[in-house]
Amino acid sequence: MKELNDLDNLIRLLSKLPGLGSRSARRVALHLLKSREGLMLPLARALEQVAETVKPCEVCGNLDTVSPCAICTDTKRDGSLICVVEEVGDVWALERGSIFRGLYHVLGGTLSAMDGVGPDDLNISALLRRVGQGSVAEIIIATNATLDGQTTAHYLADRLRQHHPNDTGVKISRLAYGIPVGGELDYLDEGTLSAALKSRRIVMS
Amino acid sequence: MKELNDLDNLIRLLSKLPGLGSRSARRVALHLLKSREGLMLPLARALEQVAETVKPCEVCGNLDTVSPCAICTDTKRDGSLICVVEEVGDVWALERGSIFRGLYHVLGGTLSAMDGVGPDDLNISALLRRVGQGSVAEIIIATNATLDGQTTAHYLADRLRQHHPNDTGVKISRLAYGIPVGGELDYLDEGTLSAALKSRRIVMS
Structure with a gap:
């Protein structure tokens, strides 16, 4: 068996989502089939609803x-x-x-x-x-x-x-460039370190 | 703004899929909204169709x-x-x-x-x-x-x-246990190496 046509089509569509490849799309499809009422159909309805109701704001694009x-x-x-x-x-x-x-x-x-x-x-x-x-x-x-x-x-x-x-x-x-809060110098790239150094602030002089 | 209710619900459902967290679910939702006709609605329809038509085989469970x-x-x-x-x-x-x-x-x-x-x-x-x-x-x-x-x-x-x-x-x-084809010994765990050694085959004697 190749996967069935409907299922094939679902997997093909899922694999177009960012972060999902064909292997993870198959995994997602099987997961959905295990929870038709709890997840699969609600997801289908949510997709249709959002596609219909959510639009870009004419002022700001949100x-x-x-x-x-x-x-x-x-x-x-x-x-x-x-x-x-x-x-x-x-x-x-x-x-x-x-x-x-x-x-x-x-x-x-x-x-x-x-x-x-x-x-x-x-x-x-x-x-x-x-x-x-x-x-x-x-x-x-x-x-x-x-x-x-x-x-x-x-x-x-x-x-x-x-x-x-x-x-x-x-x-x-x-926005300011610099070290992210909680960041450790040892793990930061040179670009960030250089920006943080350039934008350094005097705390006492 | 917190995300809107419909959109919130979609993101919540997406984040239940294996491999997606709440951050990647948001990314997927935005990706879908950029391609309503090409991806979002076809995906909704494919989900509904597969949920309806695909069933486990009574003989083998496929x-x-x-x-x-x-x-x-x-x-x-x-x-x-x-x-x-x-x-x-x-x-x-x-x-x-x-x-x-x-x-x-x-x-x-x-x-x-x-x-x-x-x-x-x-x-x-x-x-x-x-x-x-x-x-x-x-x-x-x-x-x-x-x-x-x-x-x-x-x-x-x-x-x-x-x-x-x-x-x-x-x-x-x-199924046989052993070294995966293309695998390098240096990268394999001890369990696999031990299984491969135990199941070794005489090629000449």
Whole structure:
């Protein structure tokens, strides 16, 4: 027996998920078949429901069942602060700790010459429009500390500067680089160590 | 924002899949939302379809859309040979290489004192019944080379012996232990090396 057609198709689809290869997709399929009522059918229904109800926010690009999203319409948040991130997952990461109480802007990726992603493929013009509306005081660029993330941060800073010269008073900032809290020097790469050294802070002088 | 309810529920279900934690479940959910028509809805439909159509074979415990399954009813296979495996995934592993042309019997797990799995929880009585029907010449016990797998193999061999004393001519065999093909001695554990040494074969004498 080759695996059956329906099952084959399920395994093929599962193996397209990030982190799953064909072997783990088979394992997942068997696991699901052992729990049809408890997991398999609820998962099918959840997938359909989310596919139907969850949409990108027209303002910031975050995902929600409403647009503008719950973050954009939350009046307790500081609307003068926009944190620019690559992906919706980054919004979730920052929200998990409730460490940021401003608004977000999701780019939907990074510039990437390799993958042919240019500025027009990212959610940049909407950001410029938001900034142009005048209520923004600071833009925090929080792209990843990867090559593509940094390239995108530089490009964004340039575009924002051109679009909104200094006298409009909009600040542009970036996340600090350094040693992660709890990190041990011995396990850190040279890039991180060098950044931490460059950004060192005087504690007594 | 905490993640939304629908999305929360999807992520919770995804994180129950083997190999996915809550972080990778979030990544998978975002990946799915980027490809609703191409992946998310087809996956939902495939899950529903497989949950409905794929059932265990009443003879051997393998999964198929028909029962008895396509392997059990395949007349080109050698019905005198039954390979006993733990899980359906093991059937797939053996079928992938088309290295075995007999029939299978899926136990549905192993004996496990830790997890409270006893003989009655496994598909053993059906195996004894199959053997009792008289057309079986050899039973190959192909459980995993783990502690539970080996315990189960011993138990099975005992039960089969009791049930079908030697004079019925049913042979009981087990897979060979040894060095995996392509394996280097330096990277193998002592158990495997010891088994390979014990089962060494004379090539010239």
